[in-house]
Amino acid sequence: xxxxxxxxxxxxxxxxxxxxxxxxxxxxxxxxxxxxxxxxxxxxxxxxxxxxxxxxxxxxxxxxxxxxxxxxxxxxxxxxxxxxxxxxxxxxxxxxxxxxxxxxxxxxxxxxxxxxxxxxxxxxxxxxxxxxxxxxxxxxxxxxxxxxxxxxxxxxxxxxxxxxxxxxxxxxxxxxxxxxxxxxxxxxxxxxxxxxxxxxxxxxxxxxxxxx
Numbered sequence: 584x585x586x587x588x589x590x591x592x593x594x595x596x597x598x599x600x601x602x603x604x605x606x607x608x609x610x611x612x613x614x615x616x617x618x619x620x621x622x623x624x625x626x627x628x629x630x631x632x633x634x635x636x637x638x639x640x641x642x643x644x645x646x647x648x649x650x651x652x653x654x655x656x657x658x659x660x661x662x663x664x665x666x667x668x669x670x671x672x673x674x675x676x677x678x679x680x681x682x683x684x685x686x687x688x689x690x691x692x693x694x695x696x697x698x699x700x701x702x703x704x705x706x707x708x709x710x711x712x713x714x715x716x717x718x719x720x721x722x723x724x725x726x727x728x729x730x731x732x733x734x735x736x737x738x739x740x741x742x743x744x745x746x747x748x749x750x751x752x753x754x755x756x757x758x759x760x761x762x763x764x765x766x767x768x769x770x771x772x773x774x775x776x777x778x779x780x781x782x783x784x785x786x787x788x789x790x791x792x793x794x795x
Contacts, residue, residue: 592786595616642666659694700743
């Protein structure tokens with residue numbers, strides 16, 4: 584990875600043994616998108632692993648990962664923020680989160696719209712969450728072979744990221760993560776300013792679907 588870009592190894596549906604091989608090779612940040620799978624894997628890996636939750640997170644499952652997760656990248660609603668904040672308070676922790684922004688031309692993708700995301704910061708809506716630290720933005724591009732569309736979507740998110748960082752009420756030393764790019768498009772994402780890429784297949788190969 585280029586300097587300044589963090590690699591999140593997406594280990595969903597891959598075995599603990601395979602993850603340990605990556606760990607022994609120096610990888611320390613792992614991304615999971617299923618709560619049940621994450622809670623099985625977390626105690627089996629060394630304590631210095633950074634766990635990032637990157638999938639759709641239901642509010643009733645937040646309590647299971649808040650005690651140990653390093654970052655929740657897929658925060659797509661105020662309701663979810665409220666629950667993360669509540670559970671983090673119960674654990675006496677502050678959880679790092681990324682705001683998921685809907686940039687793709689697909690309705691199946693989740694996240695705040697660009698304008699909704701701006702309002703979170705310009706209207707100081709996030710100040711109510713004492714146990715959440717908003718560290719940046721996350722987004723997924725459209726699943727397509729059209730590289731110009733992908734580049735445009737990543738560029739939209741980068742522009743939004745820069746605009747929010749320039750707001751007078753935003754701490755630039757904290758708000759510094761821009762998570763975009765996966766196995767098929769991470770090179771374009773890095774060219775467009777990504778500081779964090781989420782890569783699974785290119786590291787672990789095709790998913791096994793039997794992680795235990």
